[in-house]
Amino acid sequence: MIGNFFGRQAELADLDAQLRLAVSTGAGRLIAVRGRRQAGKSRLVEEFVTRSGLPYGAVAGMKRTPVAVQMQRAVDTLRSSLRPLPKLDAILAVRPESWFDLLSRLSLLLADGPAILVVDEFPWAEETDAGLDGLVQSLWDGELSRRPVLVVLVGSDEAMMDRLFEHDRPLFGRLDHQLVVNPFDPYETFLALGGSRSAVDVFDTYLVTGGFPSSWPRPAVSRPPPTSSRMPCPGPTPCWPTSLP
Numbered sequence: 446m447i448g449n450f451f452g453r454q455a456e457l458a459d460l461d462a463q464l465r466l467a468v469s470t471g472a473g474r475l476i477a478v479r480g481r482r483q484a485g486k487s488r489l490v491e492e493f494v495t496r497s498g499l500p501y502g503a504v505a506g507m508k509r510t511p512v513a514v515q516m517q518r519a520v521d522t523l524r525s526s527l528r529p530l531p532k533l534d535a536i537l538a539v540r541p542e543s544w545f546d547l548l549s550r551l552s553l554l555l556a557d558g559p560a561i562l563v564v565d566e567f568p569w570a571e572e573t574d575a576g577l578d579g580l581v582q583s584l585w586d587g588e589l590s591r592r593p594v595l596v597v598l599v600g601s602d603e604a605m606m607d608r609l610f611e612h613d614r615p616l617f618g619r620l621d622h623q624l625v626v627n628p629f630d631p632y633e634t635f636l637a638l639g640g641s642r643s644a645v646d647v648f649d650t651y652l653v654t655g656g657f658p659s660s661w662p663r664p665a666v667s668r669p670p671p672t673s674s675r676m677p678c679p680g681p682t683p684c685w686p687t688s689l690p
C-alpha cells in the first residue's frame with residue numbers, strides 16, 4: 446500500500462473489539478462497514494486485517510465487471526494476503542466461477558480457527574450474482590455463526606447496504622454491528638499533517654480536502670514553486686495551503 450496510514454484509532458479499536466468478541470466467544474460476528482465513496486473504508490479494513498495477526502481473506506466486488514475478471518482478481522488478492530487463510534491453495538486450484546462458488550469455498554476455510562473474511566463492495570458482488578445475500582445467510586446460519594470468525598461486509602452504496610439488512614431480505618437480523626467510516630475529522634487532519642502544524646494550517650487543509658484522504662496533498666516532486674500570481678498552481682496535483690512535512 447502506498448503511503449502512511451493516519452488516524453482511525455477509534456475505528457480500529459471498534460473493529461478489534463468485534464474480532465475479540467468473536468474469538469473469545471467462539472461465535473462468529475457479522476459486521477458491516479459503510480461510508481461515502483472515498484472516505485477510507487477499504488484502507489481502514491486493510492489496515493485492520495494487517496494488524497490483526499490472524500489469517501484473513503479479502504475479496505472485492507467490482508461494478509459492471511465480468512464475473513470471470515472479478516474471480517481472477519479475487520484469487521490474486523487472496524493469494525497475496527499477508528497471512529492467507531489455511532489451505533487456500535487447495536480450494537483455489539480451479540478458479541471459482543461465481544461469487545456463490547467463491548464464498549462457498551471460502552467458508553470451508555473458515556471452519557478451522559480464528560480468521561477474518563472481508564468482502565469489500567459486497568453490494569456490487571451481489572449485483573453480479575443476484576441472491577448472494579441468501580447464500581451468505583445460509584452459510585452464516587449453517588456454520589459460520591458458530592465459528593470464531595469475523596465476516597466484514599463493506600459497501601459504499603448506502604442505499605444497497607441499507608436494503609441488505611431489511612426485514613424482507615435474507616440477512617435480516619444477522620448483522621451484529623455496523624461501523625460508519627466518515628472522512629477525517631480536524632484532529633485526524635492534524636495527525637496526518639505530522640502533529641505539529643498550526644491550527645490555521647490544519648483547518649485550511651481540512652477545508653480544502655473536506656477530510657477525504659483521497660484528496661490529501663501529495664508533496665510536489667520536481668516542479669519549482671510558483672513564481673507568478675498568474676500561474677498559482679503549477680504542480681501535478683492540486684495546490685494546497687501548506688506543504689507536507
Ligand SMILES: Nc1ncnc2c1ncn2[C@@H]1O[C@H](COP(=O)(O)OP(=O)(O)OP(=O)(O)O)[C@@H](O)[C@H]1O
Nearest residue numbers: 449450451481482483484485486487488601658659
Ligand atoms: N487512514 C488513512 N491514511 C492514509 N491514507 C488513507 C487513509 N484512508 C484512506 N486513505 C487513502 O485515501 C484513498 C481512498 O481510500 P479508500 O480506497 O480506502 O476509500 P473507500 O472509502 O474504500 O473508497 P471507495 O468508496 O471508492 O471504495 C486511498 O488512496 C487510500 O490509500
Ligand SMILES: [Mg+2]
Nearest residue numbers: 486487488565
Ligand atoms: Mg473501497
